[in-house]
Amino acid sequence: MNIEKEELLRLLKKYRAGQTSPAEEEFLEAYYHLFEHSDDGLEKLDAAAKEALKQNIRAGLDQKITLQQKSFWLRNYRSIAAVAFLILVGSYLLLTQLPKHESFSKTTQISKTYDIAPGSNKAILTLANGQSIALKNEKDEKLIYQWLDSGATTTVAYNTITTPRGGQFQLTLPDGSRVWLNAASSISFPTAFTGKERRVETTGEVYFEVAKEHLPFIVSTAGQEVEVLGTHFNINAYADEGQIKTTLLEGSVRIAASADHKTRLLKPGQQAVFMPSGQFVAIQEADTEMAVAWKNGFFKFDKQNIQSVMRQISRWYDIEVVYQGNLPDDEYVGKIKRSANVSGVLNILRLSKLNFKVEERKIIVYN
Known part of the structure; x- marks a missing residue:
C-alpha cells in the first residue's frame, strides 16, 4: 500500500467520524472532482458503469455538499498513476460509506482581507x-x-x-x-x-x-x-x-x-x-x-502552471501578484466561477499546498 492510499484511507476514516478539518474536507471534495474529470483511472470501466458510479457518488455528495462555486483540482503529472489509483479507491469508499455527520463544509474563508470583489x-x-x-x-x-x-x-x-x-x-x-x-x-x-x-x-x-x-x-x-x-x-x-x-x-x-x-x-x-x-x-x-470560458463567467485551466493561472486572476481582480521562493511545477486543471470573491479562488488554490498572503491589492504566492 503506497503512502497516498494510506493517507486517503486515514482521511476517509476521520471524515466518517466527523473529525476532519475544513481543509481536509476540501481535499476530499477536490478528489471527487478529479475523479469526475479523469480518464486515466477509469479506462477499464465501460461507459455505463462509469456513469452509474459517478452518478451514485454525486447523488450521495449532493446530500452533504452545498457548493458556492465550481471546484478546482490539481494534477501533478509526475504521479498521475498513483493519483488515478487513489481516485478509484476513494470513489468506491465515498460511495459505499458516506458519513452521517454534519454536512461537508463550504470553502473556508482564509481571511476577510482576501475578500477582493471580482471584476x-x-x-x-x-x-x-x-x-x-x-x-x-x-x-x-x-x-x-x-x-x-x-x-x-x-x-x-x-x-x-x-x-x-x-x-x-x-x-x-x-x-x-x-x-x-x-x-x-x-x-x-x-x-x-x-x-x-x-x-x-x-x-x-x-x-x-x-x-x-x-x-x-x-x-x-x-x-x-x-x-x-x-x-x-x-x-x-x-x-x-x-x-x-x-x-x-x-x-x-x-x-x-x-x-x-x-x-x-x-x-x-x-x-x-x-x-x-x-x-x-x-x-x-x-x-x-x-x-471562451471567460465570456461565460468562468476561469478554466488545462495543464497550466501557477504563473499562468495567476495572470488571469490578477487581471480580473485587478491585483498585483508577487512570487517568493521555489514554487512547485504542478499543472492545474479546473473551472472556477469568476463571480466569486478572490477569497474563494485562493482557498481552492490552497489545495495545491501553496500559500497566499494579501497586502492590500497585492497577493504574495509562496510555498
Missing part, C-alpha cells in the same frame, strides 16, 4: 475628438451602435472602448456584430462601416460574433490580421502571455501573419498560435470551452 461590467469609451466617457452597466446591458444611413457622404469617426483590469464589456458594432471584451482589453472601430471592408483593431482578449455581410470583417492585432465574413471566434493577444491565440468556434477565418506574409485557413475547433512578432507557431486542435 464588473465597466469600460472607457474614447470618442474621435478625444473625449472620454466612463461606461458602467448592469449585467445584461451593453452598448449598441446603430448606423443610420442618410445617403450623405460624411467623415467616418473612430471610437475606442477600453476595459480596465477588473472590467469587462459587451457592445454591438454598427453592422450588428457582437463583441465581448475581457479585462485589460480594447477595440477601436468606426462609427459606420463604409468602403470595401469592415476593419477593427484590438488588444488583450476579445470574442466576436460577426454579422454576415458581403464585406469582409478584418480584426487587426499584434502580428496578425484575421479576416472573416461571418463567424464566432476568440482572440487572446495579451502582451504578458507571450503568444497570440485565435480560436475558431464557428465558420472560417483566414489569418495573415506579418512575419512571413502567408495566409492560413482556420477551421472550427482549431486554434492558431502566433508570436507577437507575427511568427507562425502552429495550428492545433483547441479546447473551445476553455477559450
Whole structure:
C-alpha cells in the first residue's frame, strides 16, 4: 500500500467520524472532482458503469455538499498513476460509506482581507475628438451602435472602448456584430462601416460574433490580421502571455501573419498560435470551452502552471501578484466561477499546498 492510499484511507476514516478539518474536507471534495474529470483511472470501466458510479457518488455528495462555486483540482503529472489509483479507491469508499455527520463544509474563508470583489461590467469609451466617457452597466446591458444611413457622404469617426483590469464589456458594432471584451482589453472601430471592408483593431482578449455581410470583417492585432465574413471566434493577444491565440468556434477565418506574409485557413475547433512578432507557431486542435470560458463567467485551466493561472486572476481582480521562493511545477486543471470573491479562488488554490498572503491589492504566492 503506497503512502497516498494510506493517507486517503486515514482521511476517509476521520471524515466518517466527523473529525476532519475544513481543509481536509476540501481535499476530499477536490478528489471527487478529479475523479469526475479523469480518464486515466477509469479506462477499464465501460461507459455505463462509469456513469452509474459517478452518478451514485454525486447523488450521495449532493446530500452533504452545498457548493458556492465550481471546484478546482490539481494534477501533478509526475504521479498521475498513483493519483488515478487513489481516485478509484476513494470513489468506491465515498460511495459505499458516506458519513452521517454534519454536512461537508463550504470553502473556508482564509481571511476577510482576501475578500477582493471580482471584476464588473465597466469600460472607457474614447470618442474621435478625444473625449472620454466612463461606461458602467448592469449585467445584461451593453452598448449598441446603430448606423443610420442618410445617403450623405460624411467623415467616418473612430471610437475606442477600453476595459480596465477588473472590467469587462459587451457592445454591438454598427453592422450588428457582437463583441465581448475581457479585462485589460480594447477595440477601436468606426462609427459606420463604409468602403470595401469592415476593419477593427484590438488588444488583450476579445470574442466576436460577426454579422454576415458581403464585406469582409478584418480584426487587426499584434502580428496578425484575421479576416472573416461571418463567424464566432476568440482572440487572446495579451502582451504578458507571450503568444497570440485565435480560436475558431464557428465558420472560417483566414489569418495573415506579418512575419512571413502567408495566409492560413482556420477551421472550427482549431486554434492558431502566433508570436507577437507575427511568427507562425502552429495550428492545433483547441479546447473551445476553455477559450471562451471567460465570456461565460468562468476561469478554466488545462495543464497550466501557477504563473499562468495567476495572470488571469490578477487581471480580473485587478491585483498585483508577487512570487517568493521555489514554487512547485504542478499543472492545474479546473473551472472556477469568476463571480466569486478572490477569497474563494485562493482557498481552492490552497489545495495545491501553496500559500497566499494579501497586502492590500497585492497577493504574495509562496510555498
